[in-house]
Amino acid sequence: MGSEAAAALLGAVRACGQDQLLRFWPQLGPGQRRALLADLATLGPAGLGEHCHRALRAWGQRRHRRDRRRLLRDALQDPPDPADRPLSARLRPLPPDALGGARRHPPHTLRRWELEGFHQIAQNRVAVLLLAGGQGTRLGVTYPKGMYSVGLPSGKTLYQLQAERIRRVEELAGQKSGSRCTVPWYIMTSEFTLGPTARFFEEHGYFGLDPSDVVMFEQRMLPAVTFDGKAILERKDKIAMAPDGNGGLYRALEDNRILEDMEQRGIQYVHVYCVDNILVKMADPVFIGFCVLRGADCGAKVVEKAYPAEPVGVVCQVDGVFQVVEYSEIGPETVQARNPDGSLVYSAGNICNHFFTRSFLETVTREFESLLQPHVAVKKVPYVDEEGNLVTPDKPNGIKMEKFVFDVFQFAKNFVAFEVLREEEFSPLKNADTADKDSPTTARRALLWQHYRWALEAGGRFPRGSPSGVSPDQDPIPGAQEPPAICEISPLVSYFGEGLATYLKDKELQSPFILDEHEAKVLAAA
Template sequence: MASEREVRVRLRRAGQEHLLRFWAELAPGPRAALLAELAPLEPEALREHCRRAAAACALPPGPSPDLAARLRPLPPERVGSVGRSDPETRRCWEEEGFRQIALNKVAVLLLAGGQGTRLGVAYPKGMYRVGLPSGKTLYQLQAERIRRVEQLAGERRGTRCTVPWYIMTSEFTLGPTAEFFKEHDFFHLDPANVVMFEQRMLPAVTFDGKAILERKDKVAMAPDGNGGLYCALADHQILEDMERRGVEFVHVYCVDNILVRLADPAFIGFCVLRGADCGAKVVEKAYPEEPVGVVCQVDGVPQVVEYSEISPETARLRASDGGLLYNAGNICNHFFTRGFLQMVTRKCEPLLKPHVAVKKVPYVDEEGNLVKPLKPNGIKMEKFVFDVFQFAKNFVAFEVLREEEFSPLKNADPASRDSPCTARQALLAQHYRWALQAGARFLDTHGAWLPQPPSPPLHGDPPAICEISPLVSYSGEGLEVYLQGQQFQSPLILDEDQAKPCTEDEAGETSWPGLFPWCCCSRVQCLC
């Protein structure tokens, strides 16, 4: 380990010697911890990081004045759509996706390094329970979707297959995530196929370019954004691991989307059949000012333009069909070939420009007192995973239905959007629709039929509680055998050990043992 003198000299070269100002007050243990944190920071890189953070923060916010003239929607031939495609086309995409999964050529990669500050929890978001009847966490839902898509692909192709799960964590989330998976027996996945790795951390910086001390013995560090993926892939030889496993296609997604379809066969198949090296799932923007990035072209190059960079006038522009001209909302759900990721990590990563995130960063003042600021006081520099779109030779976008595939968890209740409440409602509304499409009917407490889903789809609480395990159905398939022609009262909880065909008892009544875990009865009858 570097000595105090060596570290002090390096910090002086970086203009950050203040990070050792409480050195004389520290005990041997905290001194060693601080040196261990500071030693890897290269002086030139640290100086440049702090300079760039302060300079970027000083730039005026808002849209670039010439952006509108450089902006264009993606060409139609580069966009596929679930909602606007015929059933045969969708079947072809799915079939190709399942074929690639069955050949063990598909992996999923989870971006899970964030701290969940807005959600207000001190543990990784994937461990969060939004209040589903089953009590399942985001991690469990995602693990079960992997198991189900493996099963579906294997059944179609008559083989056994594996979808490896790579999980990018950070200093904050690696330990708790690893422990959580061990406690839950990796949700019955093979631990050898769950690969966790850590992204880099960067110091938070004051507006005048000084790294922030969080405590007397600790620098305020933050993950380098989901675009830190590319350095992390190289740091931990993840692409080499993929190559050993025969993985050719990687589905990258963000932890907080409760509706995410891991290794989605339709998305994988669409991208493969189009010969894409890079792809993005998008949803149609709900309204012009919706705060989501837009997948489009700038100077003919694909990229995501943040909503804050687009003027209100440009955001409100309409296409010839009456829809928004820039309507492809980014949902952090991407396809990459392994070859493309190898090219990015070897050649293009240094070209990515960090983005400024102004945050409230706790710090110690000159007297060593801990201060929790009431307004933003620091800068965290982040790279974005989608900033590599510009390097793609064949970029495509894949439009999916928001109500089926996108409901993020970002804010604490009682926020009106992107909260535990809205995420729970989205999943239960989806499962209610699936049950009705499979031929189930629901009755209220008086025995009257509850309504079919309206058009547009349900918002808020569905008429009845219905939760269907991913182990039973990945995207609504195969439910007829359990639900067709049956009538239920809320709640209906259909999990793997309960998903068995109805049987008739001695009295001729149809029943499902254990279907309703909240009921005090050991056996609950279908109301047919």
């Protein structure tokens, strides 16, 4: 950048009220100045000023809503304006005709959906898309969460487990159709995760997948903002940036021409999921088939809430429109509301596991992305103080603006939800092991419990009085306790418990037991 252009850019930054970003300009060397100018040019002074103003306005609105709810609760009366009805009066649960699930439909219906899903996979019409742009700060690591190993006997990371599930579902679909098929894997990363993720896949040979079928792309980054509307300096020469949330997917699809790539490959259906769920079923044929046969353009997997106040978003309707409502927005009476059979009225917990048609995603990127409203996330943002010292705050000091992937539910013409069993399909990895939930320990235990159940159902036995059958009730919160025996089954051997009797029926298994491809061959020959 020439000196005149640089001077004009610096002047524009000062004019939009963000001159704190230039506090250390006289101290910066040539390389540092170029780096800061590049950040400022990418954002554009006008865009930077508007972003900071929007963040401050959103923060004020959030505080206003929170204070207003408190006043309303204190007054114990509804506001007089019908347009300001409390959320509880506008909320409705998912209608039964929009909800499917393993416990709601007979086995033959589930098999029909599964066959349809396998058919679509075999026709090369299905892709999976991974949301992997987060930094994993709550987990306490400095590398992408997908590279994390929770301590399984095999030592496999989340990325490896997911890659092997893709390979297995491709194999199963190919066996049913008699032809080879491919499930492309699109991975949305961020500035923080793209480089390490790409290197990790290269170092591990893409875990046996064809590199051309693993497409990584980057979401946009936005500045973190103080509570008085100022962009934060992370270093003297760098603005503190954060990914624009998993809802940044829709802009990233457009930026990186991902939908064009999908069209060229013939993809019609996309399974979108979050990196941290160790039990995720990649390109789940049952879910895919359910959505396709229902003619859905948008779908979501849900789990029944473990208890009324569980802090998960609820998939429901607000004013007749499908959306996810955060648990903090729902009043205590509504949270506790129950049906005549005793089940929770608002029980459909969101697990960030979605189905979209490609045509729906095209419509969203073309017509609706600009209508998505960013959400305020209050975070601890490291910064440099006025003396240039790096400060790691011990309490939230900044605003990050995020969009949510589920905010597009409102635009669907035919939305459906599919309820799955928590102990089989949902155990997220969010926190370090100092937490009592959603930690490496609970994720590892959830997977080992699942595989232990599969082994017993296939006819395997563990010595010293291990039970002959296990009910999910014995581990009501996945990962809460250790299974009676340690058993890990490679996704390359079984995608979701299928075919295990061939190897395990009437076999006595020694804990810890790892059923990988080699061991499967040994057992099959025995």
